[in-house]
């Protein structure tokens with residue numbers, strides 16, 4: 001990952017200007033070296049300098065996860081290194097939680113889950129954390145959640161939105177099954193709205209319609225930006241792609 005360059009993005013915090021590309025470069029080296037303490041110190045210092053958490057998520061964590069995937073695909077890092085680095089990123093995300101600058105509560109609830117055997121959970125967690133930052137109460141269930149459990153929790157808590165994620169094409173049918181299960185549970189035609197996302201939906205732009213979702217967003221940023229509109233359940237944003 002490049003450390004800086006002409007398209008480098010800099011962000012001004014309270015007292016300093018930080019190049020997040022340069023932070024991402026150092027962070028990547030740190031997590032690949034397995035240095036948890038430095039990785040956590042690095043991102044907490046950036047957060048404490050006033051850089052928004054969402055920016056750290058997208059420009060550091062997401063960028064580095066994508067880079068890990070590229071290095072792994074090219075056989076330049078082992079599976080063990082990828083696991084090590086990914087685990088540190090999950091730790092670092094947790095460490096930032098008590099630095100979240102939450103918006104006032106908006107009185108909306110979300111259940112967020114990966115269904116079937118889907119193990120890629122960081123993208124969904126980013127989505128849930130962005131909504132949490134925006135004042136939602138999010139129930140993040142993570143990887144590999146049984147569909148029935150997702151549906152029951154969604155109805156039990158009166159969720160406004162169920163967010164479903166998959167990174168693997170072979171789990172798209174499970175997402176479709178989950179949408180169907182939500183639609184037909186207890187009050188057909190009612191219940192929560194369904195937001196989907198993840199790699200296959202980014203690659204094939206009509207896939208969200210195939211699974212029967214209400215909304216799709218290509219990124220945590222796009223999903224969070226939809227919040228205001230989703231809150232009003234306006235027909236004009238039904239199926240909007242961000």
Ligand code: B12
Nearest residue numbers: 065069119120121122123163165196197198217219220223
């Ligand atoms: C870490 C990782 C893993 C970890 C996941 C650990 C964990 N706890 O999450 C483990 C080791 C388990 C894993 C396993 C596998 N992986 Co993997 N993995 C990755 C890696 C390196 C990073 C994933 C990640 O964290 N991305 C960062 C997040 C932030 O990005 P994201 O998931 O795309 O999410 C964003 C958007 O998509 C969107 N989004 C996501 N979900 C949702 C949901 C909603 C509602 C919305 C609105 C938006 C949204 O918003 C997110 C934030 O902006 C990727 C590389 C990559 N490019 O992503 C490969 C990758 C996804 N894996 C891959 C593969 C092949 C596998 C395995 C099949 C490997 C194997 N042979 O076993 C298994 C499959 C496991 C399974 N059954 O799910 C391939 C998939 C290729 C393909 N064509 O589909 C990738 C792309 C690697 C590669 N370059 O080839 N993997």
